[in-house]
Amino acid sequence: MKSSFPSITPNRLNPWLAVNYSLVFPGLGQLYSAFWAKGISLVLVAVVMIGYATWSIFGANGQTMRGFWTIGGFLLVYSFSILDAYRGTQPGYSTRISVPQGTNDPWYAVFLSQLLPGLGHLYLQQALAGGIFLLTGILTAWLANSMPQLVPMPPLIWVLSCYHVYVSFPHRTGYKSGAIALLIMGMLIVRLSLGLTPGWVRQAVEQCIVPSESMAPTLQVNDRLFVRRKHTYRPQVGDIIVFTPPDQALNDLPEEDLPENVDDLLYVKRVIGLPGQQIAIKAGRVYVGDLALTESYIQATPAYEWGPETVPADSYFVLGDNRNNSGDSHVWGYVPEANILGAAYKIYWPPDRVQPLAKD
Known part of the structure; x- marks a missing residue:
């Protein structure tokens, strides 16, 4: 009997895998789709914008408002990179985004778990696992505000949620260990850096009114x-x-x-x-x-x-x-x-x- 869960062709570019890469950092989804010039350009633009925003806000001679405007520009580049990563995998560079119906794409579940730990599990109707990841992620993120030693925990829970939803995906074919490993590594580096940055700033800079x-x-x-x-x-x-x-x-x-x-x-x-x-x-x-x-x-x-x-x-x-x-x-x-x-x-x-x- 034919399965009601269609599979992804192993060698075909997956739009939601591209989106997952660009969700980690602008330009990575384009590099996955072999748009080398665009991908490298987006990565470099994002790095320069982050550096300029940091200098503008914290540098003695930087203009704080320029830093905030640069952050706004970075968010636009980030959003463009995510949308463009999806479009780059479509015939004719289509602008139409198709959300998978039913449980037929593990990378869409991973995408949901990148947004919020456990969300991908809830999409798969794995209520117990989804609830555990969701509550643990929210609780550790809240506790980390007052307990600095817990700062690495939320990123680890996010990463573990994404990996678990991928390996536990039903009717999954064409297991891509390299793709999920690269994604998890990128997520871990970026999210740990974001989580630790406020602590690094507080160690170097004090604010005073x-x-x-x-x-x-x-x-x-x-x-x-x-x-x-x-x-x-x-x-x-x-x-x-x-x-x-x-x-x-x-x-x-x-x-x-x-x-x-x-x-x-x-x-x-x-x-x-x-x-x-x-x-x-x-x-x-x-x-x-x-x-x-x-x-x-x-x-x-x-x-x-x-x-x-x-x-x-x-x-x-x-x-x-x-x-x-x-x-x-x-x-x-x-x-x-x-x-x-x-x-x-x-x-x-x-x-x-x-x-x-x-x-x-």
């Missing part, structure tokens, strides 16, 4: 900053640094101004004195040793006097650019080196304020 006018005119209230985190960083005079406030600064704050979690409280100030340097403020000028600093960045000259005092070892003397409206080292003392997160190197938002934070 300017809470007050103490750094005006250089920084405005609600400016959003990127702070470069490096264990080897040693502040220099003129650097704008972000740090957790020392104990004396916390003691000077009114109780109603203290956040629920003090560890979330960050200060941003400019480094004026390094360990071992003598600092004095007199006659509206700041002196490091016998040298009066030239400060084009301040709101107004300081209307107070301080020092001279020598900055202790492993500590820094910091001031706000709005000298007469800033709680800083002239009020609560020095910043221990251990409190410093890093140097603020860019205002990345709002769009009209985007600029690098270079020393004057």
Whole structure:
């Protein structure tokens, strides 16, 4: 008796396999269909766009909005690559997409599982396996937000779901071990990279929102900053640094101004004195040793006097650019080196304020 599940001709280009490849990364579906020039071009365009978007957003001299627009352009290229991958397998480059009726194409089931783990199993009416993959994928993705050690789990579940739905597909003919292995490898690399990227970013870059006018005119209230985190960083005079406030600064704050979690409280100030340097403020000028600093960045000259005092070892003397409206080292003392997160190197938002934070 003839089977009611038609099979795919083994040597024929499968449109949903092409779609699966392009779903992993733009251009891979075209390479599968031997459209070499188009496939290589799409891969290169996607790589360049990812690199440019990353530089625009996180680079000191990059324009944040250009980065976001580039991400939008990448999504268009990505969508085009998926659609074009399907069309490239059709006679006459047909634009009509045909969704398989019934369970007659394992690669369509894999495609569904790429979208959401377990979805391909549900398409095959394998409710138990589909429910397990779906619930496990959603649960681990949710838990990974608060438990970084679980970040690799969702990509692994996605990959395992795709592989399992392929090997368990009913009435499958022409098992393509090379095709599924290549697809799984690509999925694993891309999805693990995407899952781990936020953690890599958090290790390298801290975000900070300017809470007050103490750094005006250089920084405005609600400016959003990127702070470069490096264990080897040693502040220099003129650097704008972000740090957790020392104990004396916390003691000077009114109780109603203290956040629920003090560890979330960050200060941003400019480094004026390094360990071992003598600092004095007199006659509206700041002196490091016998040298009066030239400060084009301040709101107004300081209307107070301080020092001279020598900055202790492993500590820094910091001031706000709005000298007469800033709680800083002239009020609560020095910043221990251990409190410093890093140097603020860019205002990345709002769009009209985007600029690098270079020393004057």
